[in-house]
Amino acid sequence: MVDAKPSRGVQRREALLQAATDVFLEQGYAATSIDAIIERAGGSKRNIYSEFGNKENLFTAIVAANAAKAVAALAIEEIDARDLRSTLTVFGHRLMDIYMSPSLLGVYRVIISESQRFPALVKKFYNQGPGRASARLAEVLEQARARGDIETADCVKAADHFVSMIRGNLHLQVLVGLRSPPRAKEVAEMVESVVELFLRGVTAR
Amino acid sequence: MVDAKPSRGVQRREALLQAATDVFLEQGYAATSIDAIIERAGGSKRNIYSEFGNKENLFTAIVAANAAKAVAALAIEEIDARDLRSTLTVFGHRLMDIYMSPSLLGVYRVIISESQRFPALVKKFYNQGPGRASARLAEVLEQARARGDIETADCVKAADHFVSMIRGNLHLQVLVGLRSPPRAKEVAEMVESVVELFLRGVTAR
DNA sequence: GTCTATATTGCGATAGAC
DNA sequence: GTCTATCGCAATATAGAC
Numbered sequence: 001m002v003d004a005k006p007s008r009g010v011q012r013r014e015a016l017l018q019a020a021t022d023v024f025l026e027q028g029y030a031a032t033s034i035d036a037i038i039e040r041a042g043g044s045k046r047n048i049y050s051e052f053g054n055k056e057n058l059f060t061a062i063v064a065a066n067a068a069k070a071v072a073a074l075a076i077e078e079i080d081a082r083d084l085r086s087t088l089t090v091f092g093h094r095l096m097d098i099y100m101s102p103s104l105l106g107v108y109r110v111i112i113s114e115s116q117r118f119p120a121l122v123k124k125f126y127n128q129g130p131g132r133a134s135a136r137l138a139e140v141l142e143q144a145r146a147r148g149d150i151e152t153a154d155c156v157k158a159a160d161h162f163v164s165m166i167r168g169n170l171h172l173q174v175l176v177g178l179r180s181p182p183r184a185k186e187v188a189e190m191v192e193s194v195v196e197l198f199l200r201g202v203t204a205r
Numbered sequence: 206m207v208d209a210k211p212s213r214g215v216q217r218r219e220a221l222l223q224a225a226t227d228v229f230l231e232q233g234y235a236a237t238s239i240d241a242i243i244e245r246a247g248g249s250k251r252n253i254y255s256e257f258g259n260k261e262n263l264f265t266a267i268v269a270a271n272a273a274k275a276v277a278a279l280a281i282e283e284i285d286a287r288d289l290r291s292t293l294t295v296f297g298h299r300l301m302d303i304y305m306s307p308s309l310l311g312v313y314r315v316i317i318s319e320s321q322r323f324p325a326l327v328k329k330f331y332n333q334g335p336g337r338a339s340a341r342l343a344e345v346l347e348q349a350r351a352r353g354d355i356e357t358a359d360c361v362k363a364a365d366h367f368v369s370m371i372r373g374n375l376h377l378q379v380l381v382g383l384r385s386p387p388r389a390k391e392v393a394e395m396v397e398s399v400v401e402l403f404l405r406g407v408t409a410r
Numbered sequence: 411g412t413c414t415a416t417a418t419t420g421c422g423a424t425a426g427a428c
Numbered sequence: 429g430t431c432t433a434t435c436g437c438a439a440t441a442t443a444g445a446c
Contacts, residue, residue, distance in 0.1 A: 034445070164372065168365055169368065176316060178331055251421095251434075254417095
């Protein structure tokens with residue numbers, strides 16, 4: 001799996017992408033200058049323009065890459081769906097980890113800020129991220145309903161509710177810098193609280 | 206209650222604030238030029254600088270004003286708390302209306318985009334908005350628990366869950382322009398779905 | 411390096427309030 | 429009529445894409 005030796009060109013490109021990621025996701029699109037990226041990556045501005053053409057291209061490239069990375073981390077297909085409580089708990093933890101990761105927080109910030117300017121980026125991000133997570137969870141819930149484990153009018157809505165509770169005010173607070181990301185203990189308590197409320201809310205009785 | 210006749214100075218100020226609100230909340234802080242505001246409000250740039258000093262002051266003024274307006278619309282103290290289901294339903298509808306109002310959506314966008322640049326604004330917004338809503342709902346839930354109507358380990362967390370479900374993916378989708386705000390019917394269905402899940406999740410049995 | 415965009419300021423002309 | 433807020437327009441200065 002390890003590529004033997006990246007060519008110098010590839011290395012340059014990676015370095016530029018990394019520097020761009022750091023600056024864009026922290027400062028936002030408008031506030032980021034090409035100079036700031038070069039300051040981090042070294043080299044010459046000329047380099048960025050020959051690699052990426054312009055600022056917008058560089059931006060969309062790094063956002064798409066980071067969003068894809070987050071999606072991969074969710075690995076939602078691999079979750080064992082036999083026991084609903086453990087399924088939801090594992091799923092909740094993965095979601096929470098992703099929501100609290102600095103890179104996805106950055107993606108959220110820029111996606112929200114620049115949604116008018118880059119609608120295509122928004123669509124891609126949503127469908128691969130929150131949309132896919134909700135859709136996959138809805139499938140799991142449908143199965144549980146078919147087994148008679150739960151009873152709920154609308155599995156799609158229920159999945160949305162679960163994902164929204166996991167995101168929660170915590171995500172918003174961290175997103176705007178009102179507080180630092182939670183420690184493992186707090187995460188566990190929050191996930192447990194969500195799973196508990198959710199399960200009681202949908203379980204057949 | 207009607208003030209007889211606003212002086213010319215006050216009228217000018219209002220017009221400037223309104224134009225600034227329109228442009229800032231749609232375009233964001235960085236993308237908004239003073240020229241664009243003047244184009245809308247008419248008059249001279251000089252005026253803005255003598256009224257507000259600089260762009261930052263104008264920005265914080267309009268954000269604070271719009272956030273305060275949303276808080277007032279929540280009118281959370283006036284909600285009758287005797288029957289929990291109707292309380293939650295009414296509360297849910299008010300929250301949803303506010304979350305879907307163009308001005309609060311704009312405030313969300315700029316607050317998230319400019320959180321690093323204006324941390325004080327963020328704090329004020331959060332404490333008066335989402336924070337206060339959650340806190341007030343937590344009080345209502347405490348009362349219900351004292352009456353034995355519900356049983357939940359942590360009313361503060363439960364309140365957070367409720368508010369987060371109401372906000373939900375819907376808010377995110379509208380926020381980033383992925384879809385238009387929901388019609389009354391869809392709102393009602395969503396609120397009902399949330400209330401149902403929540404009540405079943407916390408009701409004593 | 412070039413060129414555009416834009417925040418901020420200066421100042422004489424003008425229009426309402428009194 | 430005076431007086432003051434407002435206007436129109438130009439000038440300055442800086443930043444940043446390319």
